[in-house]
Amino acid sequence: MTPLDPGMNIALDDGFTLKDILRDSLESTYVDDAYYARLRGDLDEWQAIGTPLTEAERQRYEALILHEHWLLDRRAFERWYQLYTRQCLYWVPAAGDMPDAVRGDPQRQVTIAFDDRRRMGDRIVWLRTGVASSQLPPSYTSHLSAGFVRIATAADGEVKIRSQFIVHEMRAGHVVQTLTGWMGHVLREEDGRLKIDRKLVALLDAARSQHNMTFLL
Amino acid sequence: MSHPPELPLDALVQEHRVHRSLYTDEAIFADEMNRVFGGTWTFLAHESELPAPHSFVRRKLGLRPVIVSRDRDGALHVLLNRCTHRGATVCRQDEGTARRFTCPYHNWSFDSAGALVGVPIEEGYGPGFDKAALGLGKARVASYRGFIFATLNAEMPDLVTHLGPAAQLIDEWLDRWPGATLKLQRGTHRMICLGNWKLVYDNSADGYHPGFSHMSLLRMRKDRYGAGVDMQWTIGNVDHGLQTVADVGNGHTFIDQRAEIKRYWEQAAPMPGETRYEQAIRAKLGAKADTALDVVMGSGMNLNIFPNLLIIGNQIQVIEPQRVDLTHLTWYATALEAPDLPDEVNALRMRLQEDFPSFGEPDDLANFEECQAGLSIPEMEWVLTNRHLGTGKEYIGPKGMLTGPVTDDLPLRAFWREWKRLMTSTTRLAAA
Ligand code: FES
Ligand SMILES: [Fe+2]
Numbered sequence A: 001m002t003p004l005d006p007g008m009n010i011a012l013d014d015g016f017t018l019k020d021i022l023r024d025s026l027e028s029t030y031v032d033d034a035y036y037a038r039l040r041g042d043l044d045e046w047q048a049i050g051t052p053l054t055e056a057e058r059q060r061y062e063a064l065i066l067h068e069h070w071l072l073d074r075r076a077f078e079r080w081y082q083l084y085t086r087q088c089l090y091w092v093p094a095a096g097d098m099p100d101a102v103r104g105d106p107q108r109q110v111t112i113a114f115d116d117r118r119r120m121g122d123r124i125v126w127l128r129t130g131v132a133s134s135q136l137p138p139s140y141t142s143h144l145s146a147g148f149v150r151i152a153t154a155a156d157g158e159v160k161i162r163s164q165f166i167v168h169e170m171r172a173g174h175v176v177q178t179l180t181g182w183m184g185h186v187l188r189e190e191d192g193r194l195k196i197d198r199k200l201v202a203l204l205d206a207a208r209s210q211h212n213m214t215f216l217l
Numbered sequence B: 001m002s003h004p005p006e007l008p009l010d011a012l013v014q015e016h017r018v019h020r021s022l023y024t025d026e027a028i029f030a031d032e033m034n035r036v037f038g039g040t041w042t043f044l045a046h047e048s049e050l051p052a053p054h055s056f057v058r059r060k061l062g063l064r065p066v067i068v069s070r071d072r073d074g075a076l077h078v079l080l081n082r083c084t085h086r087g088a089t090v091c092r093q094d095e096g097t098a099r100r101f102t103c104p105y106h107n108w109s110f111d112s113a114g115a116l117v118g119v120p121i122e123e124g125y126g127p128g129f130d131k132a133a134l135g136l137g138k139a140r141v142a143s144y145r146g147f148i149f150a151t152l153n154a155e156m157p158d159l160v161t162h163l164g165p166a167a168q169l170i171d172e173w174l175d176r177w178p179g180a181t182l183k184l185q186r187g188t189h190r191m192i193c194l195g196n197w198k199l200v201y202d203n204s205a206d207g208y209h210p211g212f213s214h215m216s217l218l219r220m221r222k223d224r225y226g227a228g229v230d231m232q233w234t235i236g237n238v239d240h241g242l243q244t245v246a247d248v249g250n251g252h253t254f255i256d257q258r259a260e261i262k263r264y265w266e267q268a269a270p271m272p273g274e275t276r277y278e279q280a281i282r283a284k285l286g287a288k289a290d291t292a293l294d295v296v297m298g299s300g301m302n303l304n305i306f307p308n309l310l311i312i313g314n315q316i317q318v319i320e321p322q323r324v325d326l327t328h329l330t331w332y333a334t335a336l337e338a339p340d341l342p343d344e345v346n347a348l349r350m351r352l353q354e355d356f357p358s359f360g361e362p363d364d365l366a367n368f369e370e371c372q373a374g375l376s377i378p379e380m381e382w383v384l385t386n387r388h389l390g391t392g393k394e395y396i397g398p399k400g401m402l403t404g405p406v407t408d409d410l411p412l413r414a415f416w417r418e419w420k421r422l423m424t425s426t427t428r429l430a431a432a
Helices: A018-023 A033-046 A055-073 A077-082 A117-128 B026-035 B159-163 B165-174 B197-204 B215-225 B274-294 B344-352 B355-359 B361-374 B410-423
Strands: A002-005 A010-012 A084-093 A111-116 A139-151 A159-171 A177-190 A193-203 B017-019 B042-046 B055-061 B064-070 B076-080 B095-097 B100-102 B109-111 B116-118 B138-144 B147-151 B181-183 B188-193 B244-249 B252-256 B301-305 B309-312 B315-323 B326-332 B335-337 B382-384 B402-405
Touching (some): A018 A077, A018 A117, A033 A159, A033 A177, A033 A193, A055 A077, A055 A139, A055 A177, A077 A084, A077 A117, A084 A117, A111 A117, A117 B355, A139 A177, B026 B410, B042 B064, B064 B147, B076 B147, B100 B116, B159 B165, B165 B252, B165 B301, B188 B361, B197 B301, B197 B315, B197 B326, B197 B361, B197 B410, B215 B355, B274 B344, B335 B344, B355 B361, B402 B410
Parallel strands (some): A084 A193
Antiparallel strands (some): A084 A111, A139 A159, A159 A177, A177 A193, B055 B064, B064 B076, B076 B138, B109 B116, B138 B147, B181 B335, B188 B326, B244 B252, B244 B402, B252 B301, B301 B309, B309 B315, B315 B326
């Protein structure tokens, strides 16, 4: 392990490759009623007024989120995957820009993406097959985030950070797409490192028609 | 009617090939939006989207804005969303509940059955003014097991006659858990395709493409899970497999994969929540659990109701043409609700219904867009529809349907025959 910066507590396993993902998390064991209940609770909590981050919080939390986006924009999906906990979630609701616990309830609604760790791995392996017509040529993204605030949470050991984003997506030969909205990152420590436990991407136009959403936000 | 001046429609739609202009010509597009959509029974909505009196959804019949509503007694109506005063749309919301649709322009108001019930300063029209003659235009409406269709063609036979064997196939699709009702309003995947709408319908009964077009999904599954998961039956020479295609009549088409699926649950795609919910369902249902788990997985049926409704797996896809080269494809998620079916089944169904929209359909849409790009070349005129046309492999199969091997272009030929019939029909379409 080579911590990127011990002070930031962001670490990467340099040797972690697609092969490791192929064998990682081949079962989906942790999504159940209690897990969905926690996600509905998240949707309630995200509505609250946030507090702008202190300098120390920026160094620790904002830095991790910016690094996450940087890895996605570099298409470093294997390293991106390592930023997440073992019981993680990457979630893009299909409803509204402020999905509530009813309209946004993933237990009862389909989503644009609801990736537990296994499906997150599937998505990376799928992107890496190199034979997906929807990713030939591949998408390149550029994340721009601002407005980082901390949201109070009742959950012990969790930190909730909300931010506003604009993502530009470019595939050679196609028009550049602009996606915007807000993100919620739930961070917690695992194995002595700060990781992303749950990421919610609330698109402004999630309920409208979308063109080729096969890239990661 | 207008199409490329050099060729009449009979020359454009041949048994063994069709002309590129059918996918690229704006005049043909404008014509088919009026003659095909609305010229036959055309799918608009599902009854579960209209749960109560005065519920409505806003839809399009071709390009015509329409409202599908229930009146105060719960009866269904398809109202043309066009004020009889000066033409403005009277309903501007996608869905909701409304006793009245009040036109924002001069506030004429119409009840949920379309009758004109309010005109401001009505005396200005003089004494002979007849509100009863100025209700919203209406289409004929009928529903079969919750699927609501409309037509502007007074000569169309009743819906069940028109559906023919498709009605029985809908029964088979719905009755996998006897007594269950189907619920939409479980979220939607709304996809944009920069291609003609018929490229989507063409593909819906194309049993030739999956092993090639869906290589990304098949390879991901194999690399990660080995054999035994879903869609493995699409690999190799599928004409030697157990899948079939059929001409259901009136442009409806069908791929039947059911014979390839031995154990539905075991052959399902991976889905989040699988382990815990399988345990919960087994604990609740005991011996009946296997059947409940099977209805999590898609039906193994692709039933395509001409011209715009694709019942595939557990989802309902609706083709919504926008322009000659732009189509919206809306995938409605479905849940099954029955007193003896635990809700855990639907928690899994939601996750499984995200699988193909994530890892399958985007590759199809990308190929349709590339078809549209290729079809722009004027010097290359023809699209082939002749696979298995002369191989002698077709036979009269179940329900009296002409049936063929799964890569047969039989469904394409069935589609184009119905399309041409409607495009050359002399029946005048009219609002009621
Ligand atoms: S156009 Fe509707 S009231 Fe005038
Ligand atoms: Fe396909």
